Amino acid sequence: DVKVTQSSRYLVKRTGEKVFLECVQDMDHENMFWYRQDPGLGLRLIYFSYDVKMKEKGDIPEGYSVSREKKERFSLILESASTNQTSMYLCASSLTTGTNYGYTFGSGTRLTVV
Amino acid sequence: AQSVTQPDIHITVSEGASLELRCNYSYGATPYLFWYVQSPGQGLQLLLKYFSGDTLVQGIKGFEAEFKRSQSSFNLRKPSVHWSDAAEYFCAVGAGGYNKLIFGAGTRLAVHP
Numbered sequence: 001d002v003k004v005t006q007s008s009r010y011l012v013k014r015t016g017e018k019v020f021l022e023c024v025q026d027m028d029h030e031n032m033f034w035y036r037q038d039p040g041l042g043l044r045l046i047y048f049s050y051d052v053k054m055k056e057k058g059d060i061p062e063g064y065s066v067s068r069e070k071k072e073r074f075s076l077i078l079e080s081a082s083t084n085q086t087s088m089y090l091c092a093s094s095l096t097t098g099t100n101y102g103y104t105f106g107s108g109t110r111l112t113v114v
Numbered sequence: 115a116q117s118v119t120q121p122d123i124h125i126t127v128s129e130g131a132s133l134e135l136r137c138n139y140s141y142g143a144t145p146y147l148f149w150y151v152q153s154p155g156q157g158l159q160l161l162l163k164y165f166s167g168d169t170l171v172q173g174i175k176g177f178e179a180e181f182k183r184s185q186s187s188f189n190l191r192k193p194s195v196h197w198s199d200a201a202e203y204f205c206a207v208g209a210g211g212y213n214k215l216i217f218g219a220g221t222r223l224a225v226h227p
Contacts, residue, residue: 001205004157021225040123042204043158058214094213102148103215105157111147 003027006091006106013113019078021109023091030095032074033103034058034066037088049074081113116141116209120218125197130227135190135221137205146208147188148215149179153201161203164188175199200225 007022025032031050035043035058046057047066055066063085067075074093078085088110092103127133139145146165150158162173169181179190188205202222204226206215 022150023204033214035217040219042118042120043212043217045216048214092158102163103158103213107157108155113162 004091004093004104004106006089006109007105008109011109011111013078013081013111015082015113017081017113019081019111019113021076021078021089021091021111023074023076023093023106024072025074025104026072027093027095027104028071029093029104030066030071031093033089033092033094034064034074034076035092036060037090037108041079043090046076060089078111081111083113085111086113087111116207116216118207118216118218120203120205120221122137122221123219124222124224126224126226129197130194133190133192133195133199135199135203135205135223137188137190137218138186139188140186141207141209145188147152147179147181147210148206149177149188149191149200150204150217151175152204153218156178158204160223161190180190193226195223197225198227199223 004025033048034046038042049055049068067078090108091106119138146162151163152158162171164171164181202220204220205218209216
């Protein structure tokens with residue numbers, strides 16, 4: 001089975017800190033995604049990547065950046081954390097562009113910014 | 115623009131009762147449709163998906179969903195709910211290239227003994 005691993009389950013950071021959320025997948029998937037999940041809003045796409053060093057903005061990229069230096073790793077960066085970025089962050093990967101096979105998700109990182 | 119609507123935020127059913135969770139989508143072409151389940155504190159797990167063909171799709175854990183193009187719906191059903199089905203359920207539609215998915219806001223299911 002494909003496994004998507006998010007390095008932290010819970011994080012507490014201070015306002016203004018630079019925060020790195022890490023995601024690693026082990027099945028050579030081309031596509032990787034970062035979503036945030038908030039009650040009543042479902043999952044909203046922040047950024048995605050379809051290849052190494054390639055990235056595309058999602059629906060809510062403001063305040064975030066991403067890095068994909070290796071195929072298996074996709075990092076989400078909060079340049080200067082703010083309290084409104086307190087949320088659950090979910091990483092996902094999928095196999096192939098052009099066809100929708102569905103995602104495999106990580107377990108999520110619950111980030112609290114104080 | 116593509117969108118997914120899950121009209122029910124919370125649903126409570128008794129154990130052993132039947133279940134139907136509603137999902138309506140907006141998409142110009144033939145949609146790829148998905149249902150995911152999220153147990154507390156966990157990531158999302160794929161229950162089932164529809165790409166084409168038979169409009170009644172079987173998934174894991176005894177769930178099924180029916181694609182109805184005329185109603186733009188993809189409702190999830192289970193004939194007899196178990197207490198372990200209590201979770202949040204998300205409907206999603208494939209939104210063009212790169213396998214992007216657009217998710218609904220979710221339906222939280224509670225199961226009474």
